[in-house]
Amino acid sequence: MTHSTLILGQTFETWGNPLTRPWEEVARIRSGGGVLVQNGVIAAVGDGAALRRDHPNVAVTDYGDALISPGFIDAHVHYPQTAMIASWGKRLIDWLNIYTFPEEMRLADPAYAARIADRYLDLALDHGTTTMSSFATIHPGSVDAFFDAALSRGLRAVTGKTCMDRNAPDGLRDTAQSAYDDSRALIARWQGRGRLGYAITPRFSPTSTPDQLEALGALWAEYPDCLMQTHLSEQTDEIAWVRDLFPQARDYLDTYEAHGLLGARGVYGHAIHLEPREVDRLAEVGAAVVHCPTSNTFIGSGLMDLAALAARGIPAGLATDTGGGSSFSMLRTMAAAYEIGQLRGTPLHAAHLMYLATAGSARSLHLQDCIGTLAPGMEADLVVLNLASTPAIAQRSAEARDVWEQVFATLMMGDDRAVKDVWIAGQRRVAARQGRVSRR
Incomplete structure (x- = not known):
């Protein structure tokens, strides 16, 4: 039996090495993106609304403006x-x-x-x-x-x-x-x-x-x-x-x-x-x-x-x-x-x-064929980042000119409070510190 989940949010996607090519050619953040997971593996990545329309009976987890990234x-x-x-x-x-x-x-x-x-x-x-x-x-x-x-x-x-x-x-x-x-x-x-x-x-x-x-x-x-x-x-x-x-x-x-x-x-x-x-x-x-x-x-x-x-x-x-x-x-x-x-x-x-x-x-680590990117066939290990996890980050995020500036603020000032959720092989992880999760 196929177990499917559609995860919605902004998606960080790469298909090449930005250290050797212009980053704009090999990376993007998709607003309103989605990741379809089936039996622990990514089945599709794309426009969230389109994926939701094409898979109407799939359970949905919607993270809004949070960033969905490979773990x-x-x-x-x-x-x-x-x-x-x-x-x-x-x-x-x-x-x-x-x-x-x-x-x-x-x-x-x-x-x-x-x-x-x-x-x-x-x-x-x-x-x-x-x-x-x-x-x-x-x-x-x-x-x-x-x-x-x-x-x-x-x-x-x-x-x-x-x-x-x-x-x-x-x-x-x-x-x-x-x-x-x-x-x-x-x-x-x-x-x-x-x-x-x-x-x-x-x-x-x-x-x-x-x-x-x-x-x-x-x-x-x-x-x-x-x-x-x-x-x-x-x-x-x-x-x-x-x-x-x-x-x-x-x-x-x-x-x-x-x-x-x-x-x-x-x-x-x-x-x-x-x-x-x-x-x-x-x-x-x-x-x-x-x-x-x-x-x-x-x-x-x-x-x-x-x-x-x-x-x-x-x-x-x-x-x-x-x-x-x-x-x-x-x-x-x-x-x-x-x-x-x-x-x-x-x-x-x-x-x-x-x-x-x-x-x-x-x-x-020679694991590029199974983890590290959001792409069909990859194992569904994901981290979901709150791009306004603290007051200091939230005020900077509100002034950002684009989503990359929002992400950069979280990279520079973020910590474990920015980690909204984690998925391991298509399964949501229940964090050990339940009190911290409830505050998010």
Whole structure:
């Protein structure tokens, strides 16, 4: 039996990359739009009145002037760092040792891992994020906890056991062999189950010996349909450390490439301080980078040159980098991306920002065939944004010259109060905080 719903409102639609083409040619907001959902999949997108006329017996949810968008896709997060987000003021390596590693050790307890996974996913959903690619910890149970929580919510999600066999505390080190064995077993258990995908996950080169990187490269060759996620060129002192640890490497990216960890399904977080050769190789193989603007400013890493990387055709996603990033909100993340673009002299339009948080992140995770755009055949993961969610935003929205200015105000000033509703595979989500929902 077909289950159908017609969702009405303004619709954000893209059919190309506005980072490489004029945004006006590949993006629009349709006033009075509609999305017809059948059995969890988008069946049609178009004029709302016409869809209502053509499908008179379908249940209707009418959001008026609210904006219907593909659900936000967070392309690089650390769910184990949920409880220590917004920890004060350290450089990356100090920050890892003081805050991150002690917290990640707590996820050796499966019950604690399950609580944090539930907490993180509920917070992400409250902020309109419907898909995320997360690092776990070295503990296989932390992967199970995240995937169990995502599966129970019907989410499309990605994670992987974070592998580290050096430069980490005793409770957070595995070995080259156990990293391979554990990851292989987790792939067999989770890859392709429900809407889940596995990412082979070396944390970054400083915490993996060449033997471990080699083992994970061999694993990726065995399972080329998996993603491979890691960090690349986040801070200058980190890069100097990599140079000391890998004196034979041509550059940071070469520490991965030399061990079989560079490829089209590679996803490299941060990618701020890249050498020309690294940019060339990322472009040649079609690997993706992920922009983490709130993290990059919060930890003092630097200003990613997104425009230059996009000009080379390198796929780019957007991410909160939860833990290092200071917010669970992709709206706040879009605002930070705009601010960094301004500092770089390459300001981003609302169409660019919305693309990065939806279709761009989907492309970076090789999920562009199932999520990230409003189009027939795509899975019906949606976020509905109230474009006048607070008095400050409402007064600016009332003065806007067009709908793009209204959207931009919400991207710059919005938070979870702007998230009017969330749909997962065609099902409305009942938010955990009922009181907040009733105020909307």
